[in-house]
Amino acid sequence: MTQSTGPEPALAAGEDPRRYAQILTAVYDATMAGGRGPARPREVIGDSWRRLQTLGIDPEQKSISPSLVDVSDLELSRRDSGLFDVLDDLARGLESVVQDGNNILVVADRHGRVLWRSGSTAVLDRADGLGFVEGASWAEDSVGTNAIGTALVSRRAVQIFSAEHYVRSHHPWTCAGAPIKDPRTGQVIGAVDVSGPASSVHPTTLALVDAIARLAESQLREHHRQNLDLLRSVAAPMLARLHSPALAVDANGWVAATSSVALRTRVLLPEDLATGRFWMPTLGVCEVEPLPGGWLVRPTGVAESASVSETAGATTICIDLRHPQHTRLEIRSEVGEWIHEPTPRHAEILYLLAVHREGRTAAQMAADLFGDGGRAITVRAEMSRLRKQLSGVVMTQPYRFDASATLEILMPEDISRLLPHSSAPAVRARRIR
Incomplete structure (x- = not known):
């Protein structure tokens, strides 16, 4: 049960799921009782269990009580997640996994909150019994080891099978999840997950989920490029008329166009940027004006190499x-x-x-x-x-x-x-x- 650097399925190809589940149960029971089991959990699982034991999470909790979320709040969370534009790509890419009726497709935000789910009525009903519903938090510190929460913490694709789940009531399930990063910031903005009965476990599911997450990132990267091109078309004529250094940047600080400023791809912007004067680490004090889809940044002449003081x-x-x-x-x-x-x-x-x-x-x-x-x-x-x-x-x-x-x-x-x-x-x- 060793851990590799890439996505590692919980079950190796050709391994008997029932026999493997029995071993995992023995490992789980011994670990939770503070004893020594017949084997050690995989590293990603052992790390997760230790985190949860430290937090005092009860592995015997019977069900999850999802926090009630207003429909309008949930819709706002969906829009603000950064995942709205790639939802169709995620659903199409994983359609073959959920179309048999045994599995559920879930997309969660960076905090582990379920934003969307899709599946047959039967599997959705089973998920309801676990509190696996839209608006519920499936962060690791809320519901224990699971593919959504653990993928977000570890920042890698993971598959959780049967008794690898920290909460015992989740043992009849298997899940595979992968984090999705925003190419503009490098930050994890959510996760995609496929879950179903433990009997439906398959080694290739993890690789497919991870590949779809990477495809979503590629789509986000293309959307970002298109937005920069649009900002550049607006800003280029303005920069040409200026007789002082200036940059046109998007809301995340990515540079669309420059005039008399050293070439760079991105600058860090204040979180609450507005029209006025601001200090920026690589540019010094700057005058900032709004542009459609971004900002016009005009350095005032302070040397870039100056210290913050x-x-x-x-x-x-x-x-x-x-x-x-x-x-x-x-x-x-x-x-x-x-x-x-x-x-x-x-x-x-x-x-x-x-x-x-x-x-x-x-x-x-x-x-x-x-x-x-x-x-x-x-x-x-x-x-x-x-x-x-x-x-x-x-x-x-x-x-x-x-x-x-x-x-x-x-x-x-x-x-x-x-x-x-x-x-x-x-x-x-x-x-x-």
Whole structure:
């Protein structure tokens, strides 16, 4: 029951599902009783069970009571999820899996809330009995190990079979889920899941679900390209008439067109951007004006290499690690504030820089992240990507936060929930202190 780096089905091809389910039940019973089972759960399952035991989730809960959601609120969540435009692609791609009437197709948002589901009346009725309904939360910390919640935490495709579910009442089910990332931000915005009776388990289901999730990401990427092209067509004539540096960017900071500004693909924007003057990490203080589908950003002349203190006076850098899935970096200064959600790797780096305020060399960071100081080249490449987003916030020689800024770090109440996706030795050591 080992874990590979790619999508790994719960059941190997040719394996007897009934025999495998019996082994899993024995492993589950022994683990929940604090004993030693006939085998160890797969790594992704064992990690999930430990997280849930730490949270005190009851594995014997009989059913899930879905939170009641107003129809209008649910529709708003669907529109805001970023998944609305790819729903038809998800449904078509997985039609063959659900058309036999045994399986249910579910699309959830980044928090694990069920936004849509599709299936036969019989399978939907069975799902109702579990609280597997539209509007219900199937986050891991709400209902235990399941393909939606565990895929969102692990950020990888997973298949959960029978007694691999943490809650015993879910053991008659099998599910395969894959996270969907927004290509504009790199953040997970939801998950697609196929669930059904445990007897319907098949090794290829996970690969199909993962492939459909990647197809959805491709479609989102194409929509983004089309929107940038439209913004570029609007902004190009305006930029041509200006006699000062300027950029046209979309709502996520992706650059559609530039004039007299160093070439870049994206800039970080304040979360509540509006017309006026704002500070941006890679551009300094800028004048901002609205454009159809984006913003016109005009740097005022502050050098890009300036530190946060030089561009914006007294500055506070806040790293919020309290949510297990979504690290938030907030910069507050005299000219405004902005919030950025870093990638999981960048979240690890920001945490390590916060606890080592004096800074880390590339070799030290490599040891922290990989347990191997010889991987400094990998670290330098990752730091280069991070500093393109956080120029003036993260400094070099050694890598560190700007010393003049005030640094705040908000930790989870339960230290075992610190960056649960991370396998970095320095992070894992902190979790068990």
